[in-house]
Amino acid sequence: MSTAADPSYAPPSPAGEPLTEIGERVLWLSTAIIDAANRRGDPSGLKVGGHQASSASMVTIMTALWFEHLRAEDRVSVKPHASPVLHAINYLLGELDESYLPTLRAFGGLQSYPSRTKDPDPVDYSTGSVGIGATAPIWGALARRYVSARFDQDPAGDAGRPGRQYSLVGDAELDEGAVWEAILDPMVGELGEVVWIVDLNRQSLDRVVPNIGTPRIEGMFRAAGWQVLTVKYGRLLQELFARPGGDALRARIDGMPNPEYQRLLRCDAAEVRTRLPDVGPGSGGAGLAELVEGLDDATLLAAVRNLGGHDLTALREAFDEIDDSRPTVILAYTVKGHGLATAGHPQNHGSILNADQMATLADAVGADPDDPWRRFPADSAAGRLCAETARRLHREEPAPTPVPALPTDIGRTPSGRATTQAALGRALLDLTREAPDAAARVVTLCPDVSSSTNLGGWVNKVGVWSTAERKDWFDDDPETILHWRERPTGQHLELGIAEGNLVGALGELGATWSRWGEPVLPIGVLYDPFVERALEPWSFGMYAGGQSILVGTPSGVSLAPEGGAHQSVTTPSVGLERPGCVSYEPAFAIDVEWTLLASLARLGRPDGTSAYLRLSTRPVDQSLAAIPADPAARERRRRQVVAGAYPLRRAAGGSPDLTIAAMGPLLTEALTAADRLAEQGHAVDVVCVTSPGLLFDAVQARAGRPARAQAEPWILESAFPARRAAPLITLLDGHPHTLAFLAGINQVPATHLGVSRFGQSGDLASVYAHHGLDADAVVGAAADLL
Incomplete structure (x- = not known):
């Protein structure tokens, strides 16, 4: 089957197979969702936008994943510009009402990018900020492991393994440094449930990428300990490679620069016959020309774009090879705009099909422009597969465990000289004694600054979290003050020096109450001068429903000898300007205790909020706080501090x-x-x-x-x-x-x-x-x- 919308379009599997029909319907629905949004228009004259080409390149991958491989316990982060594909699939599974399909980017409608908290249908991870949505499942896997170890949850499903955490990533997104910071963290290499599928369409917003450097990318993932699977060619090309002249055809395509390959996608059959058997060195000469001449026009055009990311058989084989003992990346070659009239065009990123092109596409895939949202008949093979998939992927919403009661005032009255930074560690230790059940829900995170931010006592008390128990070789050293006892029951996570990783994990730990019904109270501690590096991913975590506490210390110019390189000037207004966040800058140790307890009490609940505490290393005379001795007056002071x-x-x-x-x-x-x-x-x-x-x-x-x-x-x-x-x-x-x-x-x-x-x-x-x-x-x- 081919379509005049894209003359060389080949279905992802043999015609008549239910998955083929579903894939074509997903292509239509995702394209029509964007078309409806732009026909609706915006009274202000602003462009509505949407990404039909970026969606089309993901259709086969997402169809295969949802309708054959996903389990209910799996979670998927969908690349931002493929959100219409997610909504189309959710619609076919009965998870989205038809009334929402024309509302993409409308107020109260489908969001521009997948949103876990704002979209009306199931979204596992919010995406949209480059690199952050891609890495979120890594931290989701870490959070799932932590919850399972701490609260005796069984993370394994029917297959006896934890639910996989998938990231569907655009290849241009791999340019973002946060991606590689996450991949290289030592803990990530132990997370075998992490699976990335890279949509390798070799186009960015403005151009065809001259050299995607796939071997370099493969090497970087392998060096980080990942399993690398490359899905480059579909069954048609693999069949042609086995014919006489096939080796030359493969060598020609492999050696072709990306722009040259993309240009072939815009050629008719006569042009392809001229361009493909290049007579230059290494082209294969007559053998390749003879192979090409022996193909009819439809087969030749289909072969040019018969890439693995659009071939169900190739994708099935890759999914079956996933090794759950280590993270996996699947590099799936695709065509941006596959199946559309804009396929492969270098400026197709934000282009929209015109009315004639939409009509042609509808005719090719069996859709009706006058009834664009028609579902499959329930008694059809495709309809039955949709129903079976919906049953397989159905999840019961977890009933959240309530956070144990937290005290509002531990009752101590600090004296002498103390810093607010040291008061944080003191308050956490006090909490383990005064409210052990609540303290058991606390988890702290640091980017290699535990001792220098006064968390040493807390770390010694609760231990360091690890997927397996590790021997502390300095446990018997009398001069060792900070004891690094790593075990699955620990409550402190130490990450490398990458603030994005810290707050990425913080956000996912702060969402466990809604994902798995087990709330934890995450506190991330880092140097305040570096808070601004972390603000975007932390904000995105809050947007996605993660509730956490970020502590910046030491702060300001009060760390005097450190100088200008370590001063933080703008951080006091973070809470003033940050949605979903309350900020505090306590002056005295008692203020730290009260604001910390109030901030913890706001976590792990549907109406919860995050908090930012800005602390200092300057010793201050605690008598200046003039804490009232009268209990009622003390309580009034506490309420004022918190307010x-x-x-x-x-x-x-x-x-x-x-x-x-x-x-x-x-x-x-x-x-x-x-x-x-x-x-x-x-x-x-x-x-x-x-x-x-x-x-x-x-x-x-x-x-x-x-x-x-x-x-x-x-x-x-x-x-x-x-x-x-x-x-x-x-x-x-x-x-x-x-x-x-x-x-x-x-x-x-x-x-x-x-x-x-x-x-x-x-x-x-x-x-x-x-x-x-x-x-x-x-x-x-x-x-x-x-």
């Missing part, structure tokens, strides 16, 4: 002359400046801000504008009561814009102090003076305001 701010010092008498709102370790400078101003006769209020994001949400909520569910408008009157409105100085170890909005709470004049330029190494006093963060700077700003 975003609390009054640390109120000037005696009536309204103050000045308010200083400070955050994190700079509360010390704020209090020192307040004392000096008081000596000059000025009444000063000092407010400790713990979460600028929550305060901004409170401002929005008070004004009746959209805000996060955690917004607490009462905190504004508690921390910044109108009756005490006064000129305002804001102070933080970060960019001053973070707290600038506070002046608008009571419409007061304000000066905003912070860091807005690269720093340098030095002692703390010198660095603070350099950036205008010290008490002198605060007093000087007060003089200007007063």
